[in-house]
Amino acid sequence: MIEPFYQIVDDVKWLPRFLPLGLKLVQLRIKDKEQDDVRAQIRQARELCREYKTQLVVNDYWQLALELGCDFIHLGQEDLDQADLPKIRQAGLKLGISTHDEAELDRALALSPDYIALGPVYPTILKQMSWAPQGAENVRRWKARVGKVPLVAIGGLSVERAPDIYKAGADCLCVVTDVLYHPNPEERLQQWLEIVI
């Protein structure tokens, strides 16, 4: 089982705004910051998420997640090349993996992940990606392949697009800009949390 909504934040400062609203699954995805800053943010996020009983997922920084006693990480394909997977598994960390094509999906499934992410479902403005948008069609295809592994859809998602992608078989929708770049992020987050699948 996975929560149906998954918010990515780029800084721990969002958490005191979002956790009291009922957000239950959040990824801390920090880019281009010093290691000490990242460590301090993960530590704060861990404490806040414990307080609100929210699942924290640490993006990329699996060593810091281990050091700080976090229990869930997200790794992309290039991250997997560098990661010590036996160590991660032995420590009992849960693992989410990004996929963009069938070969990446084969690799991810072989690692028995706790979720598989498929993206970008729609064009995203967050980062440059060489992958064409997957569309609802590939969400359907991925769902047929992953079986019981929870499927997370990501990339260009919005409240308005959500029903089609849940219907296509995504167990969870993950967003960045639809909430963080909204003129009223709290209001937008509330809208996501009120969606009934």
Ligand SMILES: Cc1ncc(COP(=O)(O)OP(=O)(O)O)c(N)n1
């Ligand atoms: C839920 C989720 N899906 C995909 C990603 C992307 O991971 P990755 O390909 O490693 O890219 P970065 O996010 O590290 O730039 C993700 N973070 N979360």
Ligand SMILES: Cc1nc(C(=O)O)sc1CCOP(=O)(O)O
């Ligand atoms: C971080 C990330 N990874 C993706 C992938 O396809 O692996 S798409 C993406 C960006 C998601 O941001 P937004 O909701 O603003 O489009």
Ligand SMILES: [Mg+2]
């Ligand atoms: Mg990564």
